[in-house]
Amino acid sequence: MQHLLSYDVRPMAVHQSAEGGCKMAEAKSPAVSRFRAERLETRVTVDQKRLIEHAAALQGRSVTDFVLTSLQDAARRAIEEHQYLALSVRDSEAFVQALTKQVLAIVRQEKICRRLMSAPGVGPITALAYRATIDRPERFRHSRDVGAHLGLTPARYQSGETDIQGKISRCGDELARTALYRRRIACSCAARNGQACEHGA
Numbered sequence: 001m002q003h004l005l006s007y008d009v010r011p012m013a014v015h016q017s018a019e020g021g022c023k024m025a026e027a028k029s030p031a032v033s034r035f036r037a038e039r040l041e042t043r044v045t046v047d048q049k050r051l052i053e054h055a056a057a058l059q060g061r062s063v064t065d066f067v068l069t070s071l072q073d074a075a076r077r078a079i080e081e082h083q084y085l086a087l088s089v090r091d092s093e094a095f096v097q098a099l100t101k102q103v104l105a106i107v108r109q110e111k112i113c114r115r116l117m118s119a120p121g122v123g124p125i126t127a128l129a130y131r132a133t134i135d136r137p138e139r140f141r142h143s144r145d146v147g148a149h150l151g152l153t154p155a156r157y158q159s160g161e162t163d164i165q166g167k168i169s170r171c172g173d174e175l176a177r178t179a180l181y182r183r184r185i186a187c188s189c190a191a192r193n194g195q196a197c198e199h200g201a
Helices: 046-058 063-109 111-116 124-133 144-149 174-192
Strands: 002-008 012-016 022-026 039-045 154-159 162-168
Touching (some): 039 046, 046 063, 063 111, 063 124, 124 174
Antiparallel strands (some): 002 039, 012 022
């Protein structure tokens, strides 16, 4: 069973009677006509109604005052959180833009990065990640050693006559491996659609 709670948010004024008592009356102001239409109604269960009444009694306040104050506090918190999140998003976007400019500036100065970007699907981030990972190419005696260094070769388990070839090992630099993998996927999709592979990230 549900109860209908109705809260009147019209401004009230306290008037002192001739006998010395006090009574509540509607405040006389130009805004009264506007406040007359502002009523808040909601349906609550019996348990919810008892919980609200108990909380209001503990604070020595009326149910209407307790509910309206709680709603106002919750509304203010929601607005503040939304403003904080909006500010955080703007800060993140500004940080990404500044970082992107820094990456582009580094790539322009690196001859090897510019050469790598001449390959289809290779952008500044992929070129810089590969250049940073393979800093000294003379370390690798064979080209296949580069794939193993990046974790792009299958992991193998060998014992006696057992020879199991599993998934890629995923060892090494994750950023460079991910960039190369995305570059491969983009070029494969473009080839299937009969399009040229454009420069990626």
